[in-house]
Amino acid sequence: MEKILIIEDDEIIRKELGILLSNNNYSVSSSVDFFNIEKAIENINPDLILLDINLPDTNGYEVIKKIRKITNKPVIFVTSRNTIDDEIKSLNAGGYDFITKPYNKELLLLKIRKCLDEVNPKNHKELIVNGVSLDLHLSLIKYQDKEIELTRNEFLLMYYLFFNYPNILSKDMLIEYLWNDKFYLDENILIVNINRLRNKLRDIGLEDFIKTVRGVGYRL
Amino acid sequence: MFLEYLEEKIFFIISSLLFTILLSIYLLLIGINVGIVILFAILIIAFILISLLVSYILIKKRYVKIVNLVDSLDEKYLIKEVIDKPKNLENKAYYYALDKACKALNDKLSEVENSKEEYLDFLDSFIHEIKTPISALSLYADNNNDERVKEDVLKISRLVDKMLFYAKSDVVEKDYFIKEVTLADLVHPVLLEYKNYLLNYSFKVEVKNLDNLVVYTDIKWLNFIIEQILNNSLKYQNKKERIVRIKGIDDKNNIKLVIYDNGVGIKESDLSKVFEKGFTGSNRSKKNASGIGLYLVKKLCDKLGIDIKIESVYLKYTKVIITFPKGNYFIK
Numbered sequence: 147m148e149k150i151l152i153i154e155d156d157e158i159i160r161k162e163l164g165i166l167l168s169n170n171n172y173s174v175s176s177s178v179d180f181f182n183i184e185k186a187i188e189n190i191n192p193d194l195i196l197l198d199i200n201l202p203d204t205n206g207y208e209v210i211k212k213i214r215k216i217t218n219k220p221v222i223f224v225t226s227r228n229t230i231d232d233e234i235k236s237l238n239a240g241g242y243d244f245i246t247k248p249y250n251k252e253l254l255l256l257k258i259r260k261c262l263d264e265v266n267p268k269n270h271k272e273l274i275v276n277g278v279s280l281d282l283h284l285s286l287i288k289y290q291d292k293e294i295e296l297t298r299n300e301f302l303l304m305y306y307l308f309f310n311y312p313n314i315l316s317k318d319m320l321i322e323y324l325w326n327d328k329f330y331l332d333e334n335i336l337i338v339n340i341n342r343l344r345n346k347l348r349d350i351g352l353e354d355f356i357k358t359v360r361g362v363g364y365r366l
Numbered sequence: 367m368f369l370e371y372l373e374e375k376i377f378f379i380i381s382s383l384l385f386t387i388l389l390s391i392y393l394l395l396i397g398i399n400v401g402i403v404i405l406f407a408i409l410i411i412a413f414i415l416i417s418l419l420v421s422y423i424l425i426k427k428r429y430v431k432i433v434n435l436v437d438s439l440d441e442k443y444l445i446k447e448v449i450d451k452p453k454n455l456e457n458k459a460y461y462y463a464l465d466k467a468c469k470a471l472n473d474k475l476s477e478v479e480n481s482k483e484e485y486l487d488f489l490d491s492f493i494h495e496i497k498t499p500i501s502a503l504s505l506y507a508d509n510n511n512d513e514r515v516k517e518d519v520l521k522i523s524r525l526v527d528k529m530l531f532y533a534k535s536d537v538v539e540k541d542y543f544i545k546e547v548t549l550a551d552l553v554h555p556v557l558l559e560y561k562n563y564l565l566n567y568s569f570k571v572e573v574k575n576l577d578n579l580v581v582y583t584d585i586k587w588l589n590f591i592i593e594q595i596l597n598n599s600l601k602y603q604n605k606k607e608r609i610v611r612i613k614g615i616d617d618k619n620n621i622k623l624v625i626y627d628n629g630v631g632i633k634e635s636d637l638s639k640v641f642e643k644g645f646t647g648s649n650r651s652k653k654n655a656s657g658i659g660l661y662l663v664k665k666l667c668d669k670l671g672i673d674i675k676i677e678s679v680y681l682k683y684t685k686v687i688i689t690f691p692k693g694n695y696f697i698k
Contacts, residue, residue, distance in 0.1 A: 156498050162505030169509070200494070226497030227490070228586055230543040248501035248523050251508045252558050325561050328554055330571040 148262055151192035152176040153183065153209060154224070155201050163196070163249075170255055180204050183212050192219060194262055197241070199225040199232060207239045214240055220261050224249075256326050273308040275366050278355060280308045292350040300343055302327050307356060307366050316363035340364065371422050382414050443471045486533055493530050500526070513562060520559065524593070531590050532662055538669040542584050549576040549614040549623050552588045556596055557612075563600060567608060574613040579621050581690040587666055592625070594659045595686050599627035604681070623688040632678040640676060 150172045154160050164174045177186035180201050187195075195213065199206035210221055223236035226247040236244050242261050245254055273280045279288045285301040286293050296304060306323045307315060317333055324331055331339070340356060347355050357365050372379065386407050393403045436445055446468040452461050500523050507516035534541060553576055557564070564571055599610055611626040632640060632647065639645045641664035644657040667674040673689040 156502060158502040159498065159505060162502060162509055165509045166505055226494045226501070229541050230584075230586070231541070234543075247497040248504040248519070250555070250559055251505075252561070253555060321565070322561075325558060328550060328573070328577070330557060330564075330573055332565055332568060332570070 147171060147173045148193040149173045149175065149190060150258070151187065151190055151195045153178075153180065153195065153201070153206075154198040155180075156198075166251065166254075167258075172258075180209055183209055184216055187213060187217055187219075191217075193266070194258060195219060195221045196258075197221050197223055199223055199227075199236065207235060210239050210241065220265050222257060222261060252322065252326050273305075273311075275308055275311045276355075278352065280304055287347065287350070287352075289350050289352055294346055294350055296346075299324075299329050299331075299339065300346070302329055303339060303343060307364060311366045314359050314363050314365045318363075320363065367426070368422060371425070372418070375418060379414070379418075383411070386410050443468050443475070486537075489530065489533050493526055496526060497523075513566070517563065524597075527590065528594075528658070528662075531587075531666075532658060535662055535665055535669075538587065538666065542587070542670075544582050544584055546580055546582055547585050547588075549579045549581065549621070551585060552581075552583075552592055552623070553612055555589055556593045559593070560596060560600065564610070567600070567603075569600070569608045569610050572609070572611045572613075574611075575616075576612065576614045576623075579614040579616055581621050583670060583672070583690060587670060591663050591666055591688070592623075594663050595625050598659065599625065599629060599684065602630040602684075603627070604630050617689075617692075620692050621690045623690070625686045625688075626683060628683050631680045631682050631684050632676070633680045637676065637678060 150167055152160055152163055152167075152174060154163065154176065155178065160176045160178075164176060167174045175186075175190050175192070177183060177190075179186060181204065197206045197209060197213075201209065206223055206225075213219075213221060220242035221240065222243045222245060223232075223239075223241040224245055224247065225232050225236070228246040233244050242265075243257050245257055271282055273282065277289065280286075280301075281288065282305070285296045285298070287296060287304065302324055303320070306320060317336060321331060321333070321336060324336075344356055347353075355366065359365055389410075390403050390407045393406070394400065432449055435448055436442060439445055439448065446461075446464050449461075452458050500519060504516065504519045504523070506512075507519055553573070557571065557573070563569075596610070605628050607628075609626075609628045611624075613624050613626075615622040615624060636645075636647055640647075640660050642657075643661040645661070646655040646657045664674060667688070671691065675687045675689070676684065677687070678684040
């Protein structure tokens, strides 16, 4: 599990942010010892740090200087002032990205995911489930010696199903993921797309590869 | 104008004529030849006329000069600095009054400017502060899956933003950064923000051709502009099958972003007024309409060098077309 350190002075935000990130399978810790942040970082060794710019008696730019002395792990700045000034300053200070309050949940998770993936590429070319492989570069589904090409949207759908195997993916979650990837669909279109995918899979002999879990969602 | 001048000098003219007549009578009484007296009177009158004419021409010249100066000046209250000091006693009084008035105006102006700046600073830190509890609430609603609260929190957040953007709209250039962005970069964050609303009210969202089209603009201001437009699209809906269509068009000389909805639309008679401040439409319910949104959008588009147009057929659809100039000559 990837570890995220939250550096933020508002207690409620710290708590709620912690819940949100743990619900999304991150291990979360936080620190309010802004002047001795090095210690916390050495103890926790986070994969990513969320850093508030406005902190009592100091600020995010000062804190990141201390962080940079001991680690190169990515820092995402958080601020309630979305001025260009803050954005430039935070990127100059060595921040990986910049997000404004109030957090858009989807955007926050997206930026965190993107950041972690980019810093630490897993380099896998394909995902395999039950002998069926999904080629991440060529957007292909391969099964035995047959393969089919996927459209961009079909690929995204398949990707999240593969990625979450063997868990069940609710329709809401799937829709959430797909919106983040600029595929703006609703439940009806989701169902249409799933059915179209099933027909395609049937062509290469994959019957019932995408399973419907009644009242919950889908799984492979 | 000459008549006006004569009217002004009427006292002088009458007294001169009176003087001439009296003098003529006197001359006649002491037995001077009638012919000589008439000649003499004509000479005096001619002399008066000529001197009136000459002084009129001089005054007219000065008059035109001052009027032209004022007209050509952008900041009229600086006029005192550019006109010549008068020599005439009466004009000196006016000059004195002008001097004092301009100074008082300038003082007042800087006072107003200072207080506006102070107000902006206050607003900035106020909004900064209020975002913390808003964020906390928003996260709380997210974590507890409370859509109702979430929607209202988002509404508060947007209203707070609108206030800030409105306050800052006069000084866009102070917080303005042009970079290369795709149309998708401009639209995507807004759609994500409205995701729940769009899904809950079963909008059909069709997005086309945004990923490959690049424009040069400020992403933050554009997000705000698109948000205002989308907000209207969602707010004024009357159809069962609700559609929002957003597409990019690559034209020869520019890039267009078209935001279409099949909602209430705008009456033809209202169409030319939608960008006016305080205009809330003659058909729409005035509830929750401030008449600020589109006014602000237009103002910002003008400042950012973007064209915005609205086409609509009442009760059928509304189509907002934002046109970006092509090329990056802006930042060269």
